[in-house]
Amino acid sequence: MSPIEAKKRIEELTAELKQHNYNYYVLAMPTISDYDFDKKLEQLAELEKQFPELADPDSPTQKVGGEVTKEFVTVRHRWPMLSLGNTYSEQELLDFDQRIKKAIGDNFEYVCELKFDGLSMSLTYEEGKLVRAVTRGDGVQGDDVTTNIRTIHTIPKRLKEGDYPELFEIRGEVFMHRKAFERLNDERMQNGEVPYANPRNFASGTVKMQDSAEVAKRPLDCFLYGFYTDKTYFKTHWESLQALERWGFNINHSSRLCANINEVLEFIELWDKERFNLSYDIDGIVIKVNNYSQQQELGFTAKSPRWAIAYKYKAERVETELLSVTYQVGRTGAVTPVANLRPVLLAGTTVKRATLHNADEIEIRLQLHEGDSVFVEKGGEIIPKIISVNLDKRHANANPIHYIKKCPACDTPLERKEGEAAWYCPNDEGCPPQIVGKMQHFISRKAMNIDGLGDETIELLYKRDFIHHISDIYKLYERADELKQIERFGEKSITNMLDGVEKSKQMPFEKVLFGLGIRYVGETVAKKLALHFKNIDNLAKASYEELITAEEIGDRIARSIIEYFSGEIHAQEIEKLKASGLQFVVEEKEVTLASDKFAGKTFIISGTFEKFSRDELKDIIEANGGKILSSISAKLNYLVAGDNMGPSKLEKATKLNIPIISDDELMGMLG
Structure with a gap:
């Protein structure tokens, strides 16, 4: 066989076998026997052996999986994986559209994409090779699951030659088709294993398995939709999607380029019906401004981009019986009522409980009675919520349900602050759930991140009288011998725990303050308070007027801080933590400036630039003593303008006679 004939046959067999894999794993409708499949696979393997230069890294012959991961390494995202703002309202979409127009004018397009109900994933490619796959995690850092992601056939392990950059990142969604989910769940039940509730949970659980050979047996799929590089590579998101497909990535062909919000609403209406015909689950539509420079102009909030929004379809609703109402006490003392329901299947999961939020929800909005038949849906497809009561089924002599007056944990009379819906237990130093909750919050990942200490351990140590306050955690080393008497507390686990406690003393002031x-x-x-007041003493003695001058500190936060530091027990606790060596002062980092040529000058950077990224220009300005502002005002000295700058900023700067300069002029000012 000649190389040309071999190339053609390899391509035919590869396409055919991939289709058979899809038919078997995704559609659960095999169209070929296992024997015939294996024979074709052998034929392909033999051709690849004869003509190795023609072998595809993604060939069905390539053995996938087999590596065992003891634990997943945490990796910091190069670009944070922010979440999107959600809406269920057409009017809120129209409001979103008006905000966009107000900021950048009328000349823009939207891209609409299906919102897949799966697991967000970030893939890094270097020189065309997949080098890392990381979960979303908390948006700042996630778990390295590269070995498992390599088992997904639709994710290229190595790209063919193309015009892609040397280093780039692709974002996408890992999911499982419904047919594959049903088939595998049936197998689990036949084997006496607990079935998964829905395809998303199955996909998520699979990605976090330790044995990639087992992962390879579970057919996952992935749609890719986000492209990230250090330098601007495309002008629009739509252009990037076409390039991703050209490079060999699996993109979803249901996306649409829309000229205006009316076309967006038509797309949403179409998929509200068509989504049930898909082989996978979606829970909404993602709407993005298409042009990248306009995206930069619109910017971000702390949690999400201002240039994108997710429209979510209405949740599924079911009817069931209210069995009882119980109450949970949180770490802040807020007492939350919970409805206990007759178990019912809702959106793929069995629901037994639903939140009732507060007293007004029980007594005013729902006017709940004992034994009511209630309608339940999942708010945002996550937390079950009682929507209304079926009054036609209410029992004639049913008693109304009244919110409790005393704390269910410590019997202290509850209090309600003016203007707030929640009732609180004021016994913060004597109420067990509050005491435990505070300590669990303190050790949590976003606070002190103490390795070797988990929520269950905190609860156990509290019950065994080892800890009653946060400061007691730092006295545990004095009772190491007593800890050995606790069941399941081995020497190694105690050492790990005490090492984690000791290490946490190096956590910065902002983490301690949050904790x-x-x-x-x-x-x-x-973080804002730490930067503003520099140390705990300044914060503790700050007046109301001083507190509200700090960035993002309003009336409610200021009053809460004053109330906290006025408590004698809190003051004593902080002194004990100081004595244990925790950080209560901001570590001032010495900054070496390249020059002071921009000292006292303020700048805003807008638009896109050929020679520099916006972040590079920001670093140059700050390295030479300048300051970056967030909005245009009379205090601004210079607007550094690039291509595709938003019209509103240009208009405002012109009205205020603010000098508008290019990046070349900026560099010229530095000589």
Whole structure:
């Protein structure tokens, strides 16, 4: 056989075998016997052996899987994996459209994409080779699952020659087709194993398995839709999608380029019906501004891009019986009612409980009675929620359900702050769920991230009288011998735990502040407070007027901080933590400037540039003493303008007579 004939036959066999794999794993409808499949596979393997230069790295002959991963390495994302803002409302989409127009004018397009119900994944390619696959994680860092992702046939392991950059990242969604899910779930039940609730859970559980050979037996698929590089490579998102397909990536062909919001709404209406005909689950539509420079102009909030939004379809609704209402006490003392329901299948999962939020929900909006028949749906497809009551089925003598007056954990009378819906237990130092919850929050990943200590261990140590306050965690080493008496506490686990406690003393002030669990002081607010006040003493003695001058600190947060530091127990706790060696001062980093030529000058960077990325220009300005502002005002000295700059910024800068300069002029100012 000549090389030309071999090339043609290899391509034919590869395409045919991939189709048979799809028919078997995805459609669960094989069209060929196992014997015939194996014979064709042998024929392909023999041809690849004779003509190795024609072998495809993605060939069906390539053995996939077999490596065992003891634990997944945490990897920081080069570009954060932000989540999208969600809406179920057509009006909110129209409002989103108006915000876009106000910022960048009328000359823009949208790209609409199906919102796959799967597991977000980031793939890194270097010189055309897949080198890393990382889960979303918390958006900043995720787990390296490269070995498992290599088992997915639709993800290229090595690209053929093309015009792609040397280093780039692709974002996509790993999922499982419904037919494959049903087939594998049937096998699990026949083997006496617990079935998965839905395809997304099955896909997620599969990606986190330790043996990639087992992963390879579970047919996962992946659609890719996001392209990231250091330099601007395409002008539009639509252009990048066409390139991804050209390079060999599996993109979804249902996406559409839309000229305006009306075309977006037509697309949403179409897929509200058509989604049930797909072989996989979607839960909505993602809408993105197409032009990359316009995306940059619109920017980001702390959690999501301003140039994209997800429209989610209405959740499935079912009817079931309310069995009882119980109450949970959180770490801040908020008491949340929970409805216990007769188990019912909803959106692929069995629902037994639903949140009731607060007293008003029970007594005013729903007016719940004992034994009511209620309609339940999943808010955002995640948390079950009671929507309404079927009054036609209410029992004649049913008693109304009233919200409790005392804490279910410590019997303390509940309090309700003016203007708030929630009731609170004020006994924060004596209420067991609050005490345990605070300590669990303190050790959590986003706070002190103490290795070797988990929520269950905290609960056990509290019950065994080892810890009652956060500061007690740093005294555990004094009771190491007593810890050995606890069942399942081996010497190694105790050593790991105490090492983790010791290591946590190096966590920065902002993490300690967040870990203290002051009401309304989340991760971002803690960072702002640490940067503004520099140390815990300045923060503790700050007046209301001083607090609200800090960035993002409003009335509610300021009053909560004052209330926290006025408590004698909290003051004593902080002194004990200081004595244990925790960081209560911001570590000032010494910055060496390249020059002070921009000292006292303020800048805004807008548009796109050929020679520099916006981040590079920002670094240059700050390295020479300049400051970057977030919005145009009379305080601004220069607007550094590139191509495709938004019209609103240009108009405002012109009105204020602010000098508009190019990147060349900026560099010229540095000489």
